[in-house]
Amino acid sequence: MRREGPARGFEAAEFKVRTEKAQKLMAAQGLEGLLLWSEPDVRYFSGFHTLFWQSPTRPWFLFVPASGKPVAVIPEIGAALMRQTWIEDIRTWSAPAPQDDGISVLTELLAPLAQRGARLGVLKGHETSLRMPLGDWERLVQALPGLQLADATSLVQGLRMVKSVAEIEKLAHICAIGSATFDQVPSQVSQGMPLEEVFRAFRREALAQGADDVPYLVGGAGPGGYIDVISPPSRRPLKQGDVLMLDTGATWDGYFCDFDRNFAIGAADDAARRAYDVLWRATEAGIAAAQPGNNCRDLFQAMQRVIAELDDQGGDIGRLGHGLGMQLTEQPSHADFDTTPLQEGMVLTLEPSLGYGDNLIMVHEENIVIRAQGAELLTRRAVPELPVI
Amino acid sequence: MRREGPARGFEAAEFKVRTEKAQKLMAAQGLEGLLLWSEPDVRYFSGFHTLFWQSPTRPWFLFVPASGKPVAVIPEIGAALMRQTWIEDIRTWSAPAPQDDGISVLTELLAPLAQRGARLGVLKGHETSLRMPLGDWERLVQALPGLQLADATSLVQGLRMVKSVAEIEKLAHICAIGSATFDQVPSQVSQGMPLEEVFRAFRREALAQGADDVPYLVGGAGPGGYIDVISPPSRRPLKQGDVLMLDTGATWDGYFCDFDRNFAIGAADDAARRAYDVLWRATEAGIAAAQPGNNCRDLFQAMQRVIAELDDQGGDIGRLGHGLGMQLTEQPSHADFDTTPLQEGMVLTLEPSLGYGDNLIMVHEENIVIRAQGAELLTRRAVPELPVI
Numbered sequence: 001m002r003r004e005g006p007a008r009g010f011e012a013a014e015f016k017v018r019t020e021k022a023q024k025l026m027a028a029q030g031l032e033g034l035l036l037w038s039e040p041d042v043r044y045f046s047g048f049h050t051l052f053w054q055s056p057t058r059p060w061f062l063f064v065p066a067s068g069k070p071v072a073v074i075p076e077i078g079a080a081l082m083r084q085t086w087i088e089d090i091r092t093w094s095a096p097a098p099q100d101d102g103i104s105v106l107t108e109l110l111a112p113l114a115q116r117g118a119r120l121g122v123l124k125g126h127e128t129s130l131r132m133p134l135g136d137w138e139r140l141v142q143a144l145p146g147l148q149l150a151d152a153t154s155l156v157q158g159l160r161m162v163k164s165v166a167e168i169e170k171l172a173h174i175c176a177i178g179s180a181t182f183d184q185v186p187s188q189v190s191q192g193m194p195l196e197e198v199f200r201a202f203r204r205e206a207l208a209q210g211a212d213d214v215p216y217l218v219g220g221a222g223p224g225g226y227i228d229v230i231s232p233p234s235r236r237p238l239k240q241g242d243v244l245m246l247d248t249g250a251t252w253d254g255y256f257c258d259f260d261r262n263f264a265i266g267a268a269d270d271a272a273r274r275a276y277d278v279l280w281r282a283t284e285a286g287i288a289a290a291q292p293g294n295n296c297r298d299l300f301q302a303m304q305r306v307i308a309e310l311d312d313q314g315g316d317i318g319r320l321g322h323g324l325g326m327q328l329t330e331q332p333s334h335a336d337f338d339t340t341p342l343q344e345g346m347v348l349t350l351e352p353s354l355g356y357g358d359n360l361i362m363v364h365e366e367n368i369v370i371r372a373q374g375a376e377l378l379t380r381r382a383v384p385e386l387p388v389i
Numbered sequence: 390m391r392r393e394g395p396a397r398g399f400e401a402a403e404f405k406v407r408t409e410k411a412q413k414l415m416a417a418q419g420l421e422g423l424l425l426w427s428e429p430d431v432r433y434f435s436g437f438h439t440l441f442w443q444s445p446t447r448p449w450f451l452f453v454p455a456s457g458k459p460v461a462v463i464p465e466i467g468a469a470l471m472r473q474t475w476i477e478d479i480r481t482w483s484a485p486a487p488q489d490d491g492i493s494v495l496t497e498l499l500a501p502l503a504q505r506g507a508r509l510g511v512l513k514g515h516e517t518s519l520r521m522p523l524g525d526w527e528r529l530v531q532a533l534p535g536l537q538l539a540d541a542t543s544l545v546q547g548l549r550m551v552k553s554v555a556e557i558e559k560l561a562h563i564c565a566i567g568s569a570t571f572d573q574v575p576s577q578v579s580q581g582m583p584l585e586e587v588f589r590a591f592r593r594e595a596l597a598q599g600a601d602d603v604p605y606l607v608g609g610a611g612p613g614g615y616i617d618v619i620s621p622p623s624r625r626p627l628k629q630g631d632v633l634m635l636d637t638g639a640t641w642d643g644y645f646c647d648f649d650r651n652f653a654i655g656a657a658d659d660a661a662r663r664a665y666d667v668l669w670r671a672t673e674a675g676i677a678a679a680q681p682g683n684n685c686r687d688l689f690q691a692m693q694r695v696i697a698e699l700d701d702q703g704g705d706i707g708r709l710g711h712g713l714g715m716q717l718t719e720q721p722s723h724a725d726f727d728t729t730p731l732q733e734g735m736v737l738t739l740e741p742s743l744g745y746g747d748n749l750i751m752v753h754e755e756n757i758v759i760r761a762q763g764a765e766l767l768t769r770r771a772v773p774e775l776p777v778i
Contacts, residue, residue: 049621050607051604051605051607051619051621052607052619055718056516056517057711075707076707077619081617081619096707096708096722096724097707124523124527125522127446127485127522128445129521129522130518133516134517135514135540153522199601200597203596204596207592207593208589212621213603213604213606215443215604216440217440218440228470230439230470232438234397249443318447318465318483318484328444335485337487
């Protein structure tokens with residue numbers, strides 16, 4: 001049952017290429033360094049991969065200089081693991097240390113930049129957050145007068161959007177595991193089963209199929225459809241006439257799939273079948289539009305035109321898909337506001353949604369990679385008609 | 390095999406009590422509101438519970454006023470779920486919206502406070518982060534001249550540290566599930582099994598035992614011991630003489646256990662047995678010291694005195710345990726710097742660690758709740774001698 005995956009981790013050459021690409025862009029933008037603090041950004045340039053980020057206690061930093069390898073500024077507990085990456089300059093402190101949680105180590109590292117009034121890139125734009133205490137950030141800025149801060153969000157997000165061959169292999173692997181897991185749902189789910197047991201069975205099956213973890217699993221079930229797409233499971237048993245939706249972000253070697261499937265329990269009514277049909281065809285339109293030369297807005301509009309047959313709001317989940325990689329959702333967004341050009345190597349979700357009936361919502365999702373000729377599916381395409389279990 | 394858990398969720402009265410306690414402290418500190426943006430803080434006062442926070446795309450906010458119920462300022466996609474909580478005033482926007490991701494809705498809500506120069510509490514201290522773009526935060530502050538910002542970290546952390554009866558029930562339930570899962574390790578793990586398969590089997594067993602999820606699982610294995618305690622698994626097969634450690638944060642209804650167990654594969658050498666014995670006795674000393682009247686430093690020192698028999702650095706993981714609840718690690722810290730008094734209802738980990746041999750590290754961990762008479766174990770106590778599989 002278990003499929004063999006590609007190799008874990010990446011060659012050092014991969015990190016070198018990523019770093020040099022960033023440094024080229026930094027030079028063009030007059031940045032003499034880049035300070036990163038989020039799990040995926042630190043991992044992208046270092047290969048440092050641990051679930052320990054789930055503890056909010058300790059901040060972690062990676063500094064990308066104008067040339068040469070990045071410098072890690074991290075709690076001592078991470079030093080052994082960081083030494084296994086391509087990073088050589090690893091500066092640590094004994095954390096947690098509420099009075100000085102890495103701030104003086106960072107200050108020493110950045111002081112030369114501050115002294116010459118250099119520009120430091122940090123990520124403060126859309127889809128970012130400050131993964132350190134705001135008070136510590138304020139203290140750091142105060143300790144470095146002269147340092148100019150610049151927003152490097154689009155620099156880093158722009159690099160991360162286009163996946164390497166090795167990244168696409170990992171993403172294809174976890175999407176295949178997700179597809180195989182969904183294939184087992186009809187044999188594992190039946191009327192009377194509480195939704196929380198449906199979720200548990202799905203998680204166990206994904207692991208059996210080879211996933212490392214299933215950090216994201218949401219869904220819903222209700223008569224004729226569901227009213228919400230981000231809920232944890234209730235104990236309500238599945239009933240005849242329910243529509244069940246499961247949406248999963250499973251991971252392999254730190255890369256996510258993110259897609260969903262719908263199932264009718266016992267029987268499907270016309271409204272649910274119609275909604276499913278519209279979303280299936282909206283996805284087809286998305287697949288056709290997902291090629292170099294188009295942008296995210298084109299993709300959005302191609303799907304929206306089909307969705308409008310039933311609903312001109314699209315269920316208001318705000319967009320109809322997004323980038324996919326080390327995070328469940330990444331840049332870009334398939335939305336009217338996003339004119340990011342589609343490029344070869346982008347891995348994306350197509351995620352049309354619509355409202356129907358009495359406050360019901362339906363979603364549909366596939367994962368693709370953009371090739372020179374157009375979209376290549378990483379997920380096994382959903383069947384064209386709402387399947388009945 | 391599956392154990393019946395307590396009820397999911399909380400009564401509305403629980404959120405009312407939490408909110409009124411916060412408001413009493415806010416009044417004492419001259420705060421006219423509290424703005425929250427992290428998953429556990431928003432959930433603590435609202436009951437809003439979803440894995441959707443894993444998507445970094447959208448910010449979520451909860452405002453706690455001086456009196457009355459909190460106000461949610463959230464993306465439209467979360468409205469249906471938020472309406473199932475006790476919150477009534479739910480203000481939404483169609484997110485993502487990079488140009489204005491909730492900032493104008495927040496500005497309108499907070500403008501009256503700003504106009505009268507009121508003080509707003511935000512969390513900017515130790516163990517917090519800013520879960521919104523830094524650039525948006527800067528824009529919000531600029532849009533509200535006159536608003537005074539105050540650090541409310543200890544106010545909120547102080548409340549969350551002491552668990553309610555219903556919270557302790559959930560924590561006891563997931564700790565029992567974790568204990569039952571570890572009991573199965575000897576029958577599921579054997580020489581030759583790759584570490585990634587050990588992890589996968591553990592995750593599947595925890596789900597079978599009733600966990601909702603196993604978001605955190607780290608560990609290591611190596612001849613005579615392991616060198617790191619935060620790694621993901623390798624494909625290296627377990628060998629005779631290895632010491633294997635698994636450290637898990639499994640969840641039930643949004644509450645974590647966090648503990649580990651050590652196993653020798655085939656045989657244990659004297660150094661590993663000695664390290665295990667010291668840590669086991671350090672934990673006993675921690676259990677004895679974990680009572681009202683003592684503080685976190687006392688607890689730290691009680692464990693450290695035993696650890697010093699072998700190692701006076703304690704492996705430098707920075708502390709010897711911490712709070713436990715909606716997060717894998719919470720306040721307080723069992724460290725020399727933390728003089729938080731131990732109180733009835735606190736749920737804590739005791740986590741002594743030490744370095745030994747050639748760069749090896751060993752950890753040991755139990756979860757307890759502080760009662761009037763002292764510590765009550767929530768985990769089934771580890772056996773006093775390193776078990777051999």
